Amino acid sequence: MGRVKDRQGPLTDLRVVEMGQLLAGPFCGQMLADFGAEVIKCEQPGVGDPMRQWGREKPHGKSLWWPVVARNKKSITLNLRTPEGQQIVRDLVKNTDILIENFRPGTMERWNLGYEELSKINPKLVMVRVTGFGQTGPYSKRAGYGSIGEAMGGLRYVVGDPATQPSRMGISIGDELAALHACMGAMMAVHARARTGRGQVVDSAIYESVLNMMESLVTEYDVAGYVRERTGAILPNVSPSNVFETSDDKLLLIAANQDTVFKRLAEAMKQPELAEDERYATHAARGKYQEQLDDLINDWTKTVRLEELEALMNEHGVPSGLIYKAEDMLKDPHFKAREAIVDVEHPDFGTIKMQNVAPRLSDTPGAVRHVGPELGQHNDEVYGEILEIPAVRRQELQKAGII
Structure with missing residues (x-):
């Protein structure tokens, strides 16, 4: 019309x-x-x-x-x-x-x-x-x-x-x-x-x-009596998936919670043994030791500059992302390429x-x-x-x- x-x-x-x-x-x-x-x-x-x-x-x-x-x-x-x-x-x-x-x-x-x-x-x-x-x-x-x-x-x-x-x-x-x-x-x-x-x-x-x-929030309560709570930057029992600090006081979000991806993260950290450690070898285990693992990773990222850390994640196929503000979006080449x-x-x-x-x-x-x-x-x-x-x-x- x-x-x-x-x-x-x-x-x-x-x-x-x-x-x-x-x-x-x-x-x-x-x-x-x-x-x-x-x-x-x-x-x-x-x-x-x-x-x-x-x-x-x-x-x-x-x-x-x-x-x-x-x-x-x-x-x-x-x-x-x-x-x-x-x-x-x-x-x-x-x-x-x-x-x-x-x-x-x-x-x-x-x-x-x-x-x-x-x-x-x-x-x-x-x-x-x-x-x-x-x-x-x-x-x-x-x-x-x-x-x-x-x-x-x-x-x-x-x-x-x-x-x-x-x-x-x-x-x-x-x-x-x-x-x-x-x-x-x-x-x-x-x-x-x-x-x-x-x-x-x-x-x-x-x-x-x-x-x-709200995903399965209602069903979780109805069937299991589980109440989702505020968790800040993390997803409970899913690790690592958090915001990590760098040596130049920047932040990078790293999501390596899948077994194969976590193995690649461990290799990027030059600590491949982490992927074999019974505390971190499986999704369930990493969820159980979430806080401990996130602290361990953060200790490492704090020794690396943001630019180098981002390059390492991309090189090893580990999903990561910057916490963008408007000024970051305007500078980003991917934003520009896709208009x-x-x-x-x-x-x-x-x-x-x-x-x-x-x-x-x-x-x-x-x-x-x-x-x-x-x-x-x-x-x-x-x-x-x-x-x-x-x-x-x-x-x-x-x-x-x-x-």
């Missing part, structure tokens, strides 16, 4: 209307836009998405998060709380494949924009609903941010040092996991629509998206760097085409060209605060 124009990727035939704000819904929209979908973002006139103001540094009063999370999208201003604004949504939905919203459950229904009504206008519509607790259940009406979903989903309890209170991941992982599940659900619903001819609702709850990542970080033109900052599109498709790859748009930048295109609202009427709607 979308117009291809300058877009590329596997989703150029899809039109998406993105409603809601902040991160969980908009990140879903970003991923769809990255792969070519025409994503039309609806924002409150004169205000816009709060993400326009979020971010650590704001040169020129501009957010450095907005250019990323709103990249490749179109922005229109629309007052969803008015009957006229709600009618515009209904008109737009007639030729829309996916609608994304992350309001509290019941909000869209109060605006007469629930799925029951919208699906009558367009039976093929896929409605993606991202919330803290889902559309049903006793907690569904609660306000729910990503941090709450991370806590209830089990992630916060297992993150951090065991000597401290549960920690945050350092990114908004709960919102982003909900967005990933929402995006996956949208694609599955579009795939099903090809067979059934009908759209459906995708209900992505933050706490469930986090829970889905993992790209330069994008920005109207205020000139050229800015941001992560490229992932995953990579060999035949129909996505691309970063432009940074997040200005508020209402695409009003004339969407209202004039797509909805064919006459200029005089658009002026009237603008004066009334509808658009």
